[in-house]
Amino acid sequence: MCFYSVDATLRLLILLHLNWNRITWTKLVFTSALVxxxxxxxxxxxxxxxxxxxxxxxxxxxxxxxxxxxxxxxxxxxxxxxxxxxxxxxxxxxxxxxxxxxxxxxxxxxxxxxxxxxxxxxxxxxxxxxxxxxxxxxxNRSPSPPKLTLLPPSQTELSEGKATLVCLAQGFSPDSITVSWTEGGRPRSGSEVQTSAPEQHPDGTFSSSSLLTVTAAQWRSGVAYSCQLSHLATTVE
Known part of the structure; x- marks a missing residue:
């Protein structure tokens, strides 16, 4: 006959619980792989x-x-x-x-x-x-291409060490668009880019803005920044 102390039994139960959680988690990862x-x-x-x-x-x-x-x-x-x-x-x-x-x-x-x-x-x-x-x-209307405007950062913002570039798209329909940024021909994405959901206007067209945030030093380096918008009617840059 074998006896366990209370502390030993508790440690065994905790170990079993942890192991079971690991097994369950592994199973969840495996079975959720369908895409x-x-x-x-x-x-x-x-x-x-x-x-x-x-x-x-x-x-x-x-x-x-x-x-x-x-x-x-x-x-x-x-x-x-x-x-x-x-x-x-x-x-x-x-x-x-x-x-x-x-x-x-x-x-x-x-x-x-x-x-x-x-x-x-x-x-x-x-x-x-x-x-x-x-x-x-x-x-219910013909697709309308967007008019694209790129706005540079303000001097006030540059004096604070950062630069926000604004890409403004206006007058497009329907509202499905894809906006992308490049820096010197290389894609920029992630938290540096923020794009608003299209907003509808009384005439049935939409507008949207996309912001790219970089450092003031990057902006002053002379590298070219580009905003590209893909839309059903056209692709503009």
Whole structure:
């Protein structure tokens, strides 16, 4: 017969608990590896057909599609063999290998939403793994290119040892844009870059600003800074 002291038993229980936590954490990391990749945004005109994709990183999982309208919660649309009650027939599903597709034929203004693909119980303790979502914009007007203005830092700011460059985009539609900065031809990103969400104006166009913060010494070095904006209508720099 073997006896343990209270302290020895407590140490054993703590050790077992720590080991179990390590095992559980390792399992969580392993089972959450599934990745669903979607296009970030799509813009189409009224009446056109849409085909958006969801690429599954591994495995032969069943994918479901969800629609989230502005201000609402995601709603189930369809999967491989099931459909939401009352869903119009112009919404269909197809697949090819690891690529799963949502088709919307003859889009209407009401189809403006973010569309997510999801995989229920795909190795994550019965949770649903979602893609990043595809923002679908329906155009009721011709795309308008942005007007780009680059503003230099102020002298007051330079005297404080820093420099903020402002890239102002105005008059564009739809609102989906991508802004990037370069310094001497090399990309700049991370916490040094802050880009605002597009703001809509009464005429239906949008504006947005992007800030790049560098040191005053970097600005005075003579290196060239560039702001590039990619938009449905054009790419400007």
């Amino acid at each position: 669903l990749t979607q296009e970030e945004s799509m813009s189409v005109s009224l009446g056109e057909n849409v085909k958006m994709s969801c690429t599954v990183s591994s495995g032969s999982w069943t994918i479901s599609w969800y629609q989230q309208k502005p201000g609402g919660a995601p709603q189930f649309l369809l999967a491989d063999s099931t459909r939401a009650s009352g869903l119009p027939s112009r919404f269909t599903y197809s697949k090819s290998g690891n690529n799963k597709y949502l088709h919307i034929n003859g889009v209407t203004a009401e189809d403006t939403a973010v569309y997510y693909c999801g995989c229920a119980g795909c190795g994550s303790y019965h949770n649903t793994t979602f893609g990043g979502g595809t923002k679908l914009t329906i155009l």
